[in-house]
Amino acid sequence: MPDCILEARDLHYRYPCGKVALSGLNLRVTAGRKLAVLGANGSGKTTLFLCLNGTYKPTTGTVLLNGKPTGYTRTDLLAWRKQVGLVFQDPDDQIVGGTVIQDIAFGPLNLGHSHEEARRIAMETMDRIGIADFAERPAHELSHGERKIIAMAGILAMKPKLVILDEPTAGLDPSWTERIIELLNAIHQNGTTVVLSTHNMDFAYEWADEAVILARGATLCLGPVGEVLARDEEMRSARLYPPLLLQTARYLGLAGDGAPVRSRRQLLDRLSKSKIKNTES
């Protein structure tokens, strides 16, 4: 059985105002995989994420980190958040430093690194992402896309084993979206497990290994992304629409037989192959 890095068992969460956000949610995050969390607005994605890094303590239910139930003391939370980094949807909720380097060094300094080490880690992280020239700029002068990258860098600098991102591409133009996806793929290749929520089914379909559908604070289904997104009944019940690629492949009769059509490239390849076949016959 593959390594399960983080698991949620029967999570319930009720906000102090009485609103129920999670009601019996189950989730397994496999180490080294890319997981997309899908669900309509208000389905509990953000609450789930805040439970998964210990910010919220579930009303009932357990979160297991590396197979062990998590504790909620200061030391437990510190160790937990060192392993599980959470990037918020709104970067302004997360950026605290006046300048970019001050902000990125915030996490490493909290983890107890010395000033020199924290500066070195921050510079390394910025180099890796290609934003080294931002170091001395003030956070408030950056664009929304730049701030999103900075917020991610702030978490990556803490070197978590698992990164959770709340809608990392929401509100970004295509070129920023592409940069963020490249970055996610790069950290995944370095061995980091990546979990993200998105409303972009096409992106989820192309990018993720696994997907989970949430609706009304509970898991509808969890599995390989190709299978999950093809389950029309669950998708409809969660108020989600299947990705265009999948619809097109089905329409053209390409789904099901042979290699799956998971990207634009694959679709075009299959189309051109079948076209050649058609002209030959």
Added chain:
Amino acid sequence: MVHLMDCYAYTSRWRHRHPAEKAAFAGGLLLLSFFIPLAGLLLILLTVSLVALLGARIPSLLYGRVMTIPMAFILIGASSLLVTLSYPSNHLHIGFAEAGILPAIHLVARAMAAASCLIFFSLTTPTADWMPLLRKFYVPAVVVDLMLMTYRLLFVFAERLSTLQHAQAARLGNLTFRSRIRTTGLIGANLFIRSLDRARRIELGMESRCYNGEIPCLPFERKPSLPVIFGALILCLVIAGFGFLTKRWPYA
């Protein structure tokens, strides 16, 4: 204007200089300007302006514009020294006070010398650079944290405020005086609720990054240069010496 000054400071040619070096120069002269005689004040004004324009290469237009702001207040304040009021025989007599000329000149020179020191510092040192250094001067951590958060959130709320204003204007919320009052009230209420919400969320954001009660800061990348600091202090002493030598001059 304050925003403009802070923005400029981030690109200043002297930004890489350690804040302590700039503070030694500007702070030393600021202290002096509280009690030095008139000739010394003029010398401070001249020195700081020359260092700002030729050393730090602050554009003269910007420097001039920023200096006119305190100037306007100070001139208004000083002008009251030039006026005498009296009631000789049941009617008000407004007169020119010759005796007020010298105190007025002193006042203007003193205030402008002090203002130039502050302006020099704030145009070369962005807030985000000097605030973390307060820890070294034994300012309580809570105060520094509050200042850092205030500085960061100021811009978040300023952005929110301008969005709200644009949105209200787009729905014609400021056509009449009455609606303008109403709109301002709504914006204020909205901003208040949002700031509470933002405070809660930023707390979650900080906790997610292992915040443990004190915002840690990187020290300034370079060490302060001792020769520069000593140089600045010696310059202050020279100006002080000159200033007090002129104490017996007329009008001093």
